[in-house]
Amino acid sequence: MPTILITGGHSGIGIECCKLLASTYNYNLILAGRSPEQMEIFAKELRKSYNVKISVLAMDTSSLKSVRTGAAQCLKMIVNGEIDSLQAIICNAGIRLNGAVSYSTDGYEETIATNYLGHTLLVELLIDSIVNNGRVVFTASGTHDPDTADGKLMGVAAEYDVIGLAHTGKDGSKPISAGKLYATSKLCIMLYAYELDRRLKKVGSSIASIAYDPGATSGTSFLRSMPKPVRWLTSTAFIHWVMKRSGITMGDIVFSGKSLAKVAVAPDFVNSSGKYFQSNDFRLTERRSSKLSYDEERALKLWSDTKTLIHLKPNEGSPILR
Ligand SMILES: NC(=O)c1ccc[n+]([C@@H]2O[C@H](COP(=O)([O-])OP(=O)(O)OC[C@H]3O[C@@H](n4cnc5c(N)ncnc54)[C@H](OP(=O)(O)O)[C@@H]3O)[C@@H](O)[C@H]2O)c1
Numbered sequence: 001m002p003t004i005l006i007t008g009g010h011s012g013i014g015i016e017c018c019k020l021l022a023s024t025y026n027y028n029l030i031l032a033g034r035s036p037e038q039m040e041i042f043a044k045e046l047r048k049s050y051n052v053k054i055s056v057l058a059m060d061t062s063s064l065k066s067v068r069t070g071a072a073q074c075l076k077m078i079v080n081g082e083i084d085s086l087q088a089i090i091c092n093a094g095i096r097l098n099g100a101v102s103y104s105t106d107g108y109e110e111t112i113a114t115n116y117l118g119h120t121l122l123v124e125l126l127i128d129s130i131v132n133n134g135r136v137v138f139t140a141s142g143t144h145d146p147d148t149a150d151g152k153l154m155g156v157a158a159e160y161d162v163i164g165l166a167h168t169g170k171d172g173s174k175p176i177s178a179g180k181l182y183a184t185s186k187l188c189i190m191l192y193a194y195e196l197d198r199r200l201k202k203v204g205s206s207i208a209s210i211a212y213d214p215g216a217t218s219g220t221s222f223l224r225s226m227p228k229p230v231r232w233l234t235s236t237a238f239i240h241w242v243m244k245r246s247g248i249t250m251g252d253i254v255f256s257g258k259s260l261a262k263v264a265v266a267p268d269f270v271n272s273s274g275k276y277f278q279s280n281d282f283r284l285t286e287r288r289s290s291k292l293s294y295d296e297e298r299a300l301k302l303w304s305d306t307k308t309l310i311h312l313k314p315n316e317g318s319p320i321l322r
Pocket residue numbers: 007008009010011012013014032033034035038059060061062063092093094095114139140141142213214215216217218220221222223251
């Protein structure tokens with residue numbers, strides 16, 4: 001049985017996604033993340049409940065070294081026959097920071113490093129291990145679109161220049177705000193997901209690249225860096241009502257998690273490469289993303305700047321993505 005690798009699978013919407021992948025779809029899973037103890041607790045639960053193979057892989061997506069080590073470990077497991085090839089890679093880990101800007105071990109702004117750069121390196125290193133008709137799914141966010149209520153709520157996405165974003169605030173100027181950095185990291189993901197789709201199609205690959213927005217979802221750890229009263233407020237029925245009335249895309253932890261699993265493996269999404277899906281008010285539908293996300297010229301620049309930032313070595317990366 002092919003395996004699915006997911007980042008951020010042990011919490012929030014990742015939990016419901018993994019449960020569905022293991023139960024209904026019967027896939028073996030690799031939980032990749034920076035909290036091995038928490039992942040192992042969830043892995044034990046999944047193994048016991050669903051009788052599938054669950055591997056735990058240490059991988060901090062904000063660190064290029066950690067992504068390289070984790071990806072190498074995954075390849076070793078495939079070569080050793082410990083696990084089968086990958087059916088899908090689900091790039092789901094994400095953070096929304098609060099307060100002063102911080103930088104990853106590589107010296108890149110942490111939101112951009114965690115949500116975007118680490119995942120692009122992961123795809124480069126593991127895409128050749130995906131089976132025919134497999135998928136790469138990116139958990140994006142409606143906040144990437146500055147023309148929507150979601151985008152305005154979080155902090156309108158910046159005119160991205162990923163190299164500038166990664167180094168924001170380092171030259172002594174005011175850093176881009178945390179909300180804007182989050183929204184822009186997701187805009188980068190959208191551009192990358194579409195560019196990946198174009199490149200895969202160009203070389204005749206059957207692998208799909210799909211973007212997915214779970215909607216504003218309470219009950220996850222997503223707002224953990226926010227003050228307690230803010231976290232409490234966002235979980236109340238009143239705020240949900242206000243958000244819905246304001247046009248915010250509304251997720252639900254179970255529905256949104258299950259929808260992520262479906263986008264990654266369900267036959268209904270077989271011809272979905274280059275598409276964007278959204279969970280909103282218990283409906284999973286295909287949507288148009290932001291105008292900027294379809295800009296192919298910007299996507300090309302982002303693609304090449306991203307390669308510079310992740311320091312892809314000559315012997316690294318997939319030949320189909322060059
Ligand atoms: N909740 C929402 O309203 C909402 C809306 C739109 C999109 N999203 C997106 O949905 C995805 C899942 O978020 P969630 O709401 O389920 O929140 P969550 O419960 O906080 O899940 C985020 C996951 O990302 C992992 N993660 C964070 N930093 C990491 C790193 N450096 N390396 C590896 N893993 C890391 C976390 O692991 P740790 O336990 O180790 O921190 C956690 O498992 C994210 O991409 C988020 O941006 C969420």
